[in-house]
Amino acid sequence: MTRATGTILVAGGGIGGLMAALALAKSGLKSLVLERAEAFTEIGAGVQLGPNATRLLAKWQVLDRLAGDLVAPDEVRVMDAPSGRTIGRIPLGLQFKERFGAPYQVVHRADLHRALFTACTQQPEITLKTGVSVSGYTQSADGVALHGVDGRVFKADALIAADGLRSVLREQMLGDGTPDFAGHTAYRALLPRDAMPADCAWNAAALWASPGGHLVHYPISGGERFNIVAITASRWRGEGWNEKATGNEVLEQFRNACPQLRSILEAGRDYRKWSLADRPPVHNWSEGRVTLLGDAAHPVLPYLAQGAAMAIEDADCIAESLEQAGGDAERAFALYEAARRPRTAQLYKASRFQGGIYHAGGIKRLIRNQIMQRQSADQWYKRVDWIYSGP
DSSP: OOBOOSEEEEEOOSHHHHHHHHHHHHTTOEEEEEOSSSSOOOOSOEEEEOHHHHHHHHHTTOGGGGTTTOBOOSEEEEEETTTOOEEEEEEOSHHHHHHHSSOOEEEEHHHHHHHHHHHHHTOTTEEEEOSOOEEEEEEETTEEEEEETTSOEEEESEEEEOOOTTOHHHHHHHOOOSOEEEEEEEEEEEEEGGGSOGGGOOSEEEEEEETTEEEEEEEEGGGTEEEEEEEEEOOOOOSOSOEEOOHHHHHHHTTTSOHHHHHHHHHOOSOEEEEEEEOOOOSOOEETTEEEOGGGTOOOOGGGSOHHHHHHHHHHHHHHHHHHTTTBHHHHHHHHHHHHHHHHHHHHHHHHHHHHHHTOOHHHHHHHHHHHHHOOHHHHHHHHHHHHTOO
């Protein structure tokens, strides 16, 4: 039996890794978080936080830290990109909050990461260390050792690998190679509020469905900026998250869109792009006293906006499983995996299916539009109940 009474290593200082450390600390467990970069910083686009995520962030007193940065959209608004028509409006106000017991909110990823980092620095159980690139791990009767590429070795009772989509530690554990490219490229940009076309500056999580792609925008940073993410079919394969793209490159992908949507794209500056990828569900993502978390364990495509939420749920589940197992790390990781595997596998399938709906063309697009226009708020709530009422 491996009792997690000493320190638990967390490889990766992103949202999932910091959330794991915070959840462990609230359970009285010590952790050492090792981040590859030289500082705990985050880049990227906005993050949509459904009730399943905001409920847990409130539980760990993180939501209050984000009060000035969060935006609560009034609705999800779905638009047909070629025609510019509204095909769906789903209210996110009081009715939604009463239904799911927590709000739907949006935030910049960097703001969420900063709130988690600040919370971690105020926990004496958490040690944060930067500039550590990991190469692998070994286990023994005494615990687990995490090896850095520079020769340093960090020893502890257990290890949580939160090192992302291209996890080095997953490759050692499972040996399943590179993730599956989805054939889609995502482009992101941030707009000051006054640069957003006035007729699109809605307080909404807006989605424009287009044949072969879609665009999402919503206000962040307390409403001072708009987050824009456009996703299109593409053969380009990049491994970075922050590669430069031109506005013309993005506009070309939406050349058949209505003028209103194109005006949003034209307003964008300093576009960045990345290739979308996921992995099919696996039977296990734990080995003894080592387990995977978030994208390292079960990456999904972003079409249900649940990537960050799944990492947050993982972190909470690991902490609860360690309590349930009385600190026995091996048993706790088995409990965590058993609890999380069905839900994350379902989300993998549902996210891919949802992408097909957003990107439909021809007759499928027309049928989709008709169905969505007839759908009531209650019908939509029922469709997402398994996500937002979980885990």
